[in-house]
Amino acid sequence: xxxxxxxxxxxxxxxxxxxxxxxxxxxxxxxxxxxxxxxxxxxxxxxxxxxxxxxxxxxxxxxxxxxxxxxxxxxxxxxxxxxxxxxxxxxxxxxxxxxxxxxxxxxxxxxxxxxxxxxxxxxxxxxxxxxxxxxxxxxxxxxxxxxxxxxxxx
Amino acid sequence: xxxxxxxxxxxxxxxxxxxxxxxxxxxxxxxxxxxxxxxxxxxxxxxxxxxxxxxxxxxxxxxxxxxxxxxxxxxxxxxxxxxxxxxxxxxxxxxxxxxxxx
Numbered sequence: 001x002x003x004x005x006x007x008x009x010x011x012x013x014x015x016x017x018x019x020x021x022x023x024x025x026x027x028x029x030x031x032x033x034x035x036x037x038x039x040x041x042x043x044x045x046x047x048x049x050x051x052x053x054x055x056x057x058x059x060x061x062x063x064x065x066x067x068x069x070x071x072x073x074x075x076x077x078x079x080x081x082x083x084x085x086x087x088x089x090x091x092x093x094x095x096x097x098x099x100x101x102x103x104x105x106x107x108x109x110x111x112x113x114x115x116x117x118x119x120x121x122x123x124x125x126x127x128x129x130x131x132x133x134x135x136x137x138x139x140x141x142x143x144x145x146x147x148x149x150x151x152x153x154x
Numbered sequence: 155x156x157x158x159x160x161x162x163x164x165x166x167x168x169x170x171x172x173x174x175x176x177x178x179x180x181x182x183x184x185x186x187x188x189x190x191x192x193x194x195x196x197x198x199x200x201x202x203x204x205x206x207x208x209x210x211x212x213x214x215x216x217x218x219x220x221x222x223x224x225x226x227x228x229x230x231x232x233x234x235x236x237x238x239x240x241x242x243x244x245x246x247x248x249x250x251x252x253x254x255x256x
Binding site: 069087118129 | 230
């Protein structure tokens with residue numbers, strides 16, 4: 001389990017690097033590292049399906065989408081003043097504390113069955129959600145095409 | 155239990171950093187990066203519910219697979235909106251995009 005601790009430390013470090021780096025390419029690189037480390041963490045705990053999805057979608061597809069946008073955009077990041085940064089850190093600390101307190105009373109729902117495989121649950125219990133997900137995918141493709149066609153395709 | 159607690163703390167720190175980026179940055183792409191960080195923190199929270207029991211629960215993992223693909227759709231729509239905004243206003247600074255206000 002030492003590998004899990006090291007991976008968690010790496011995830012936190014790369015997340016904080018996203019915050020600190022002003023160059024968007026560098027921030028994207030550390031975002032890529034973060035999602036890859038999370039995927040490795042999933043694989044470490046034998047969640048193979050989730051790990052492969054994480055690596056394929058977040059480390060692959062989303063990063064390439066960001067890269068495609070960054071090729072168009074030539075900008076450095078600008079930031080609000082010091083006050084907004086302090087406000088953000090205070091708010092983040094408050095939310096972390098509240099979530100930590102809320103998690104103390106967490107109990108697992110009774111309907112969760114142990115030892116079942118992911119595909120059987122996906123195709124038996126969550127079949128309707130899968131169909132809805134495919135509709136969401138389709139509508140998002142249409143949405144992106146509708147948004148972009150005015151400016152790009154003309 | 156200890157590992158799940160460490161992952162829980164990790165995801166909370168990720169949410170905190172995401173909120174800090176949302177409040178301190180002016181760039182729209184950085185906003186989307188912060189949203190992605192917070193999405194992944196939510197996925198990690200789902201993952202904790204999976205690994206805290208032996209044998210691990212499969213329902214959170216099935217939900218995570220669906221969530222990951224839906225989040226990818228959301229991010230794709232966000233990025234397309236950002237691209238159109240940049241081509242129109244030639245800037246992604248939120249303080250300069252005043253024409254978007256009501």
